[in-house]
Amino acid sequence: MSLLVVEKLNKHFGGLNVVLNLSFEVNDREIVSLIGPNGAGKTTVLNLLTGIIPPDSGDMRFDGKTLVGLDPHAITRLGIARTFQTLRLFLNMSVIENVMAAAYSHTHAGLLSIILRTPGWRREEAGIRALAEEKLGFFGERLLGYRFDQPAYSLSYANRRRLEIARAMATDPKLLLLDEPAAGMNPRETLEMTELIGQLRDQAGYTILFVEHDMNVVGGISDRVIALDYGEKIAEGTFEEVTTNERVVEAYLGRKH
Amino acid sequence: MSTERTSELRPAEPSHEAGLRIGTDEWVAQAEARRRRRSGALGKLADRWAALPPIARIGLFALLLLAAPVVTAARPVLDLLGISNNGFIVRIGATFLASSILAVGLNVVVGYAGLLDLGYVAFYGLAGYAYAYLSSDFINGGVHLPSILSVPLIIAFTALMGWFLGSLSIRLYGDYLAIVTLGFGQLFVQLASTLTRVKVFWLDKTVDLTRGPNGINNLDNVVLFGYSFRSTLQYYYLFFVMLAVVLVVVHHMNQSRIGRAWRAMREDDLAADVMGMPTRRLKLIAFAIGAAIAALAGTVLAAWQGSVTPGRYDLLALIDLYAMVVLGGIGSLAGVVLGAFVFTILPELLRSVELASYLFYLGGLLGLIWWLKPSRRLVVLLAGAFAGGLVFKLLIHWFLPGLDSGAVPSGGSFLNQAVQSWLVIPEKFKAVGNVAIGAAVLMLLVTILLKPPLRWLTLGLTLYLFAFAWETRLATEPSVTRVLITGVTLIVLMIFRPEGLLGEPRVSVG
Numbered sequence: 001m002s003l004l005v006v007e008k009l010n011k012h013f014g015g016l017n018v019v020l021n022l023s024f025e026v027n028d029r030e031i032v033s034l035i036g037p038n039g040a041g042k043t044t045v046l047n048l049l050t051g052i053i054p055p056d057s058g059d060m061r062f063d064g065k066t067l068v069g070l071d072p073h074a075i076t077r078l079g080i081a082r083t084f085q086t087l088r089l090f091l092n093m094s095v096i097e098n099v100m101a102a103a104y105s106h107t108h109a110g111l112l113s114i115i116l117r118t119p120g121w122r123r124e125e126a127g128i129r130a131l132a133e134e135k136l137g138f139f140g141e142r143l144l145g146y147r148f149d150q151p152a153y154s155l156s157y158a159n160r161r162r163l164e165i166a167r168a169m170a171t172d173p174k175l176l177l178l179d180e181p182a183a184g185m186n187p188r189e190t191l192e193m194t195e196l197i198g199q200l201r202d203q204a205g206y207t208i209l210f211v212e213h214d215m216n217v218v219g220g221i222s223d224r225v226i227a228l229d230y231g232e233k234i235a236e237g238t239f240e241e242v243t244t245n246e247r248v249v250e251a252y253l254g255r256k257h
Numbered sequence: 258m259s260t261e262r263t264s265e266l267r268p269a270e271p272s273h274e275a276g277l278r279i280g281t282d283e284w285v286a287q288a289e290a291r292r293r294r295r296s297g298a299l300g301k302l303a304d305r306w307a308a309l310p311p312i313a314r315i316g317l318f319a320l321l322l323l324a325a326p327v328v329t330a331a332r333p334v335l336d337l338l339g340i341s342n343n344g345f346i347v348r349i350g351a352t353f354l355a356s357s358i359l360a361v362g363l364n365v366v367v368g369y370a371g372l373l374d375l376g377y378v379a380f381y382g383l384a385g386y387a388y389a390y391l392s393s394d395f396i397n398g399g400v401h402l403p404s405i406l407s408v409p410l411i412i413a414f415t416a417l418m419g420w421f422l423g424s425l426s427i428r429l430y431g432d433y434l435a436i437v438t439l440g441f442g443q444l445f446v447q448l449a450s451t452l453t454r455v456k457v458f459w460l461d462k463t464v465d466l467t468r469g470p471n472g473i474n475n476l477d478n479v480v481l482f483g484y485s486f487r488s489t490l491q492y493y494y495l496f497f498v499m500l501a502v503v504l505v506v507v508h509h510m511n512q513s514r515i516g517r518a519w520r521a522m523r524e525d526d527l528a529a530d531v532m533g534m535p536t537r538r539l540k541l542i543a544f545a546i547g548a549a550i551a552a553l554a555g556t557v558l559a560a561w562q563g564s565v566t567p568g569r570y571d572l573l574a575l576i577d578l579y580a581m582v583v584l585g586g587i588g589s590l591a592g593v594v595l596g597a598f599v600f601t602i603l604p605e606l607l608r609s610v611e612l613a614s615y616l617f618y619l620g621g622l623l624g625l626i627w628w629l630k631p632s633r634r635l636v637v638l639l640a641g642a643f644a645g646g647l648v649f650k651l652l653i654h655w656f657l658p659g660l661d662s663g664a665v666p667s668g669g670s671f672l673n674q675a676v677q678s679w680l681v682i683p684e685k686f687k688a689v690g691n692v693a694i695g696a697a698v699l700m701l702l703v704t705i706l707l708k709p710p711l712r713w714l715t716l717g718l719t720l721y722l723f724a725f726a727w728e729t730r731l732a733t734e735p736s737v738t739r740v741l742i743t744g745v746t747l748i749v750l751m752i753f754r755p756e757g758l759l760g761e762p763r764v765s766v767g
Binding site: 050052071072073076077081082084088089090091092093097098100101102103104105106107109111114115116117121125128151153167168171 | 521528
């Protein structure tokens with residue numbers, strides 16, 4: 001059944017139609033990828049879904065509730081989390097603090113219990129810490145142990161990408177939006193990332209919609225592929241169907257005149 | 258005492274620290290800690306200090322602050338410092354403690370939430386005037402609300418005003434927020450100075466709301482459970498307790514989900530919102546809490562000073578507070594208190610010739626230690642400079658006996674007198690002193706630009722010239738010198754540690 005429904009979504013910047021009449025669905029526990037050449041509007045779709053920019057018309061519904069007009073943090077509270085294409089970590093905070101900070105939306109400590117350090121607060125803090133360690137543990141030994149207290153800016157690029165995913169996981173989402181999770185990675189790291197996306201669904205139960213350029217990742221793990229070009233959906237189906245579609249090939253490679 | 262390490266290249270072997278192998282991830286991660294471990298006597302002391310649990314370090318400072326008024330009242334200490342009574346020390350101590358509270362409040366807004374609020378001083382002033390309304394003869398023959406009621410009321414009211422100001426500027430970031438809040442701050446001062454003839458239409462008369470630039474006087478003392486705070490010493494301890502409470506509260510907030518959310522907002526506002534943190538509401542909370550802390554300090558300060566005037570809450574006061582926060586390290590609680598300490602106590606202590614001299618020589622010594630590290634070289638240099646001065650004096654006595662006139666430029670403590678007897682001080686020491694100031698600075702530049710060993714010679718000469726300039730000219734005019742030294746100290750500190758004394762260097766792109 002559909003977790004996310006996007007219906008006739010439109011967004012234009014001035015005269016430029018960035019998203020044009022876009023409709024698609026994502027079902028529970030599916031892995032869907034969004035592909036298209038640069039400038040096709042993929043990141044804009046993610047920005048619309050997470051409330052960073054408002055749509056001009058159309059509807060987006062998550063679990064039956066509409067997302068239009070909601071603040072980003074309200075959307076996150078409903079169960080959608082994302083990572084950013086250009087990495088937006090809290091660089092001067094430690095690794096574990098980055099993840100713990102994201103647990104805000106499902107915690108409840110009020111000012112008074114924080115100031116007085118009530119037993120309820122202590123319990124919740126311990127819970128947040130345990131949650132953060134569990135999410136970081138998803139990536140093996142890399143982000144564990146002495147790494148917890150290191151500042152985020154000291155991490156390597158691949159580790160930063162992993163941290164950003166761990167941080168998104170800490171918001172306790174149902175749907176994960178990953179924006180180019182394998183960008184800038186070498187073949188071995190790309191393979192790892194592909195397997196990781198699969199594990200996120202199989203072991204942690206997330207539904208995943210991700211934007212990617214690397215066809216190894218797209219073909220390696222997607223249940224379904226949606227292709228965009230100039231803001232419009234030009235193909236939808238399995239990896240084989242979409243990548244052999246004429247319009248998709250033309251969008252990426254151009255047409256033989 | 259040596260820190261010279263001969264580095265020998267040796268093939269990698271298992272490090273004995275915690276059984277780590279050299280080159281592994283964890284070994285590399287701990288490299289920073291290894292490098293920071295200092296050697297030598299002073300180094301070992303520094304390590305012992307760093308190893309103390311924070312609570313012990315805080316306890317030590319708290320003890321020092323508690324004991325200060327008592328210790329400085331003792332005869333031997335007064336004699337050592339060359340002052341007659343410790344009233345002025347207690348007064349600047351109380352000012353330091355109160356300023357710390359204000360600075361901590363500002364730190365919450367600027368340091369934790371990253372909001373450049375240039376109108377912060379207005380909350381401080383608002384609370385002061387509110388206290389004046391509620392605890393004096395100003396309104397209609399006199400409203401004298403007991404402080405146990407008025408102070409919490411004013412804190413709540415000011416917190417609400419903080420929330421209100423925040424919500425007006427909620428969409429603004431960075432410089433724009435700064436300008437709007439600056440406007441509010443200036444607005445407050447203007448209103449306080451000029452709302453003296455407000456026309457009340459339905460009563461057909463004009464009302465003086467603020468008594469203008471002269472302000473409102475004769476404010477009640479703070480009275481808690483029957484105990485009336487009258488003397489500066491009593492306010493000193495009251496501010497101490499207030500500061501301790503505020504520090505604990507802010508520390509608790511900082512280590513909670515709110516503190517993490519504030520820091521996340523400061524790092525990347527949009528990412529924080531997308532990660533589920535309601536940034537708008539969190540900003541308002543920061544504004545409100547900062548305002549509440551300012552109000553707490555503001556009411557008690559007004560009571561202590563006995564009056565409120567608009568001039569006390571102007572731009573200069575704001576700059577002072579920001580200097581404390583920036584100097585101490587934005588975002589660091591201990592740093593902010595340290596910044597307040599340096600900024601309030603330093604200029605005050607420098608008013609007295611004796612104390613200023615102690616600070617001058619101590620500062621110079623610390624500077625040398627920081628530059629050269631405690632080492633044989635430092636000891637040789639100091640001994641050499643001392644010996645050189647003596648030799649110079651002997652030579653002068655032999656060849657130009659009249660030159661060393663034995664004139665005594667400044668009274669001062671035994672330290673001044675000791676240094677003066679070491680120096681050669683001619684009759685017209687004022688004129689020579691003027692030249693010596695310029696020569697000393699010049700020699701310092703030369704010393705920095707030269708390479709050793711020539712550098713050590715000129716350094717010795719520089720030390721002599723600075724001592725001479727100090728004793729003959731600078732020490733005798735403390736009112737000018739204190740401003741000079743405070744300014745130079747701040748500039749030097751910010752050049753060498755732009756992140757503040759206890760701040761962490763921040764990475765913006767990484």
